Amino acid sequence: MKREGSPWTGLSAVAAKELADHLSSMRMVILEILVVIAAIGAAYTAGEQLKATVAESSFAFLALFTTAQSPLPSFVSFLTFFVPLIAIGLGFDAVNGEQSRGTLSRILSQPIYRDALLTGKLMAAMATLAMVLVALWLLITGLGILFLGLPPSAEAVARGLWFLVATLFYGGVWLAAAMFFSIVFRQATTSAMASLGLWLLLVVLWPLASQFLAQALEPIRYGLPQEQLAQINLAHALARLSPNTLYGETVTALLDPSVRTLGPVFISQLQGAIPGSPLPLTQSLLVIWPQLVSLIAATVLLFALGYLVFQRREIRA
Amino acid sequence: MNTSVISAQRLSKRYGVHSAVESLDLEIAEGEIFGMLGPNGAGKTTTILMLLGLTEPSEGEISVVGLDPRRQPLSVKRQVGYLPDTVGFYDDMSGRENLGYSASLMGWSRRAAREPIARALERVGLENAADRRVGTYSRGMRQRLGLAELLLKEPKVAILDEPTLGLDPEAAEWFLATIRGLKQEGMTVLLSSHLLAKVQTVCDRVGLFQRGRMAMCGTVAELADEVLGVTQRVELEAVAPAGREDELAVALDGIAGVQRTTPVAGGFRVETQGDLRSALVRTVIEHGGEVQGVTLQRPGLEEIYRRYFEEVNDET
Helix, strand or coil, X not given: CCCCCCCCCCHHHHHHHHHHHHHHCHHHHXXXXXXXXXXXXXXXXXXXXXXXCCCCCCCHHHHHHHCXXXXXXXXXXXXXXXXXXXXXXXXXXXXXXXXXXXXXXXXXXXXXXXXXXXXXXXXXXXXXXXXXXHHHHHHHHHHHHHHHCCCCCHHHHHHHHHHHHHHHHHHHHHHHHHHHHHHHCCCHHHHHHHHHHHHHHHHHHHHHHHHHHHHHHCCCCCCCHHHHHHHHHHHHHXXXXXXXXXXXXXXXXXXXXXXXXXXCCCHHHHCCCCCCCCCCHHHHHHHHHHHHHHHHHHHHHHHHHHHHHHHCCCCCC | CCCEEEEEEEEEEXXXXXXXXXXXXXXXXXXXXXXXXXXXXXXXXXXXHHHCCCCCCCEEEEEECCECCCCCHHXXXXXXXXXXXXXXXXXXCEHHHHHHHHHHHCCCCHHHHHHHHHHXXXXXXXXXXXXXXXXXXXXXXXXXXXXXXXXXXXXXXXXXXXCCCCCCHHHHXXXXXXXXXXXXXXXXXXXXXXXXXXXXXXXXXXXXXECCEEEEEECHHHXXXXXXXXXXXXXXXXXXXXXCHHHHHHHHHHCCCEEEEEEECCEEEEEECCCCHHHHHHHHHHCCCEEEEEEEECCCHHHHHHHHHHHHHHHC
């Protein structure tokens, strides 16, 4: 049975309205202020430290994102923490909020498909996230010029842009997850708790769990190198089920050109390599390509899952 | 008047074993005001959602303005205005902004929508509150804003789910008058309600819903015939000569066409087939009584409804 008309009728209207909502909502303003303060703090301390040590390095700009000075974590660590929070904040009441306000049936009685409503909401939230991230990136770059007194190289800018893409989809995973919960659960508080619960699970418990699971499933019986390798590989594979691990690895390779591999490496594989020498961007991209694609795929998959449930959802309050 | 705008055949909706609507047949003619009446959970809202293509029917055929809402939902929704029972708006936007969003979903440009929005707001009397946040609106104002949204669409069919629910009597009266106005503009109106007395004054025809079925359908007079078996009821105020009350009651009962005589304070309540007022008065006088007043009462929906469900409950 073919449906009449385009599923995207009304998409731009929904997206524009949702975007305006996000940009003016108190919830987002609070989160943005929080992130900006954290970013400035992290970049400032990193800059102070870099001035003293590696100012001559051509990748000082990238180090600005990753350098941590205790007790403050690096800018990237801040992002790893805050981006899921922003994404969950943007998405946790996307659908059940409309339902409890009684606007859902009214909006869907307008000549649009449900597709447009859900996709418009995703697009608006992604656009909001992108705006926040670009603003932050420009802020850090500007502060970097101020602190370090040198402009970023073309490669540093290119790596920065890839870093933005990776961060956007890292947020996208959490956004799609939060939207999924907002479709499944009728109460906004329930979907918020579910999203935050999943986040805590993957951030705090999963790294430990993947270690334990690997030890249980691939035990080292005789202390052979093969056994050790198998266990490490399994632990890595399990840990990579969490978007946090994927994002962490992506950022490591993108912002540190000297990273050549994210897993175990044999001495024989390093033959002829100059330790610590930087990789070109294309090679760094090859290293993190699976991680980056996985993040994008997870976003799409979770959104598609929510979409399926939403299409079959009864809309009456 | 004979072309049907909404028609449904053997329409059913089941949720697991529970059936919300069970093989419903519905025909609504152009320019008609049709009332769906029934207790909560009788399947009224489910039927409405199926007509709009917002819920997939389990079985049956539907045609709305000649289209199938399952296959051509956009065209149907372009020509059908819907006012949900608990109509909600975005609280932090003004009434005008809310309508602007609806207009943009209808595919109107901001500029093209400005004039119609102002007109719709004026028509429901919200022109002075239009730029206030909807969060400050009362229930009645929200309901009127919902009606303004419906008018904005200039639909062929207006579907109103419990339009007078939670409104004070004055506001409800205003709402019903406006619904009558819609009919005058040639709109077909389908409304659902459980406030019977109010609804019967505007509806051309009504359908009684009960447990997912439309138990009866017709004009109020037709339903009265069907359920009560009497179309008339006469309230007769009469004083019988002392000690002869019973005799008079028997005499009244004996008149051809009288179905039941019940003594009430200061007189009798007589249910009759047809208007038998003069025969009743004559009988009272012949028996030496005095007539102080005769009033003909038409049974209202309320009565029909109560009687009908009494019968249904007796059977089960």
